[in-house]
Amino acid sequence: MEHSKPSYYITTPIYYVNAKPHLGTAYSTVMADVQARFQRANAHDVKFLTGMDEHGEKVAEAAEKNGFDSPQAWCDSMEPKFRDLWETLNISNDDFIRTTQDRHTAGVQKFLQVLLDRGYIYKDSYDGWYCRPDETYFTETQVRHHEEERRAKGMDAADPEHPLCPDCDRPLERIQEESWFFKLSAFEQPLLDFYESHPDFIQPETRRNEVLSFVKGGLKDLSISRSTFDWGIQFPFDPKHVAYVWVDALINYLSAVGYGAEGQEAADEVAFRWPAQVHVVGKDIIRFHCVIWPALLMAAGLPLPERVFVHGFLTVRNEETGAAEKMSKSRGNAIAPEEVIELLGVDAYRYYFMCDVAHGTDAPISWGRMRQVYNADLANSWGNLVSRSLNMAGKYFDGCAPVRPANFEQATPLKEACEGIYERYAACMEAFDYSGAAQEVLAVVSAANHYIEDMAPWALAKDPERADELALVIWNLLEVIRIASELYAPFMPSVSAEVRRRLSLSQEATNNLAEACQWGGLAGGEPVEKGDPLFPRLVD
């Protein structure tokens, strides 16, 4: 199959089926959506994948606890919660994978077979500590180290029969079972070499350093099968064992692009889509994506993804003390996506979380800040520019945009502000510096609002001899609005489409953003519509 455009394959984590989607899952998903929309506008053939992680003992337990006949029925009941929120938030995913789908089972089983054939997995008996809630094994050393840390902090010693989990501090169990192991230890040096030769593989830099020091601390072989429950994907060569949920989950990125399916078409799809350009993940799952996943791919002889972008957690700014606090039900400071959508609307929701919240670190949010950003950037700047400009165009030019004047290339502050804007914006977008990208657009929008004050079109309109000047001023404003609507579209797709509609332009997002940002694109002469305010001001 021929592809006219290069592939851009972007993924979110697949979300754990036992928890409803929340502000954090929405944060990852919108972040990936903005990049997907930008890359489509940037002439790529985008595949944007999200989905659900549905296996493991805890899922089977939740199904039973909630009175479902089967774990599958429980998972099916959760699916609409995710699909509905993504639809509400205008998420443009091209695929939605569930780890209980046949295509995924086939992908995981093929992957395990390849690992076996290439000699990277072996069966051994496992004797060690197990955290049932986390479905994770820990070595004696890890457990002892954690006990020492607790003692150093002056905490009580744990029951020696049940030391505490180094990850979640819940009691561990001693278990002995047969397990399949992945030779993770063999990849310590290959991983370090890879990080060295691919300095952009893990972003931002702080996360990269965290991974480097973890790997330098030594890697142990990883137990990748479970035989104490059966809600999982069977090992094709040892059906008593099911795949460890994390190994199962990571392989979704491959099974979604045809890995494991028969035939030439699937092989072509894998070749076209893999490796992925970027996995967007939260900081809590960095080791799985930056250590285990690349090691598994090396073992299977497959190329590694180009980049893992790691975002921090959302925290809540306590508006009395100013402190950033962890969001939690017990503190009573948890915020649901629906509440924010109700206040801001979908496009402003996306704008706030993407453009005002820093993505590389933990980022505090607050209701006060949401209102402030909404009123300043959207109501007073972008919305105001659109409404004033369209109003004047309608009033002074008989309901139409002025035709592009012959002297449209004449130097004006707006033409100057738009010079090189695509390059500056695109560099920020590629780096997930969405606030940097939005600042570029806002600078042009603010320049246009100042330009209105400076040029005073209402005064020009009173003097018939200055009609050409007036036409140039209004055309300049509408041209800036056209360009800004293209640049804002990944963040606020509905508002951008509406702005283009009011300008009688195609509502489809561009697939050539560089060209769309060239000065002079607006032919004019078509009807314009002032319409209702795009962002009605929020009053306290």
Ligand SMILES: [Zn+2]
């Ligand atoms: Zn635990």
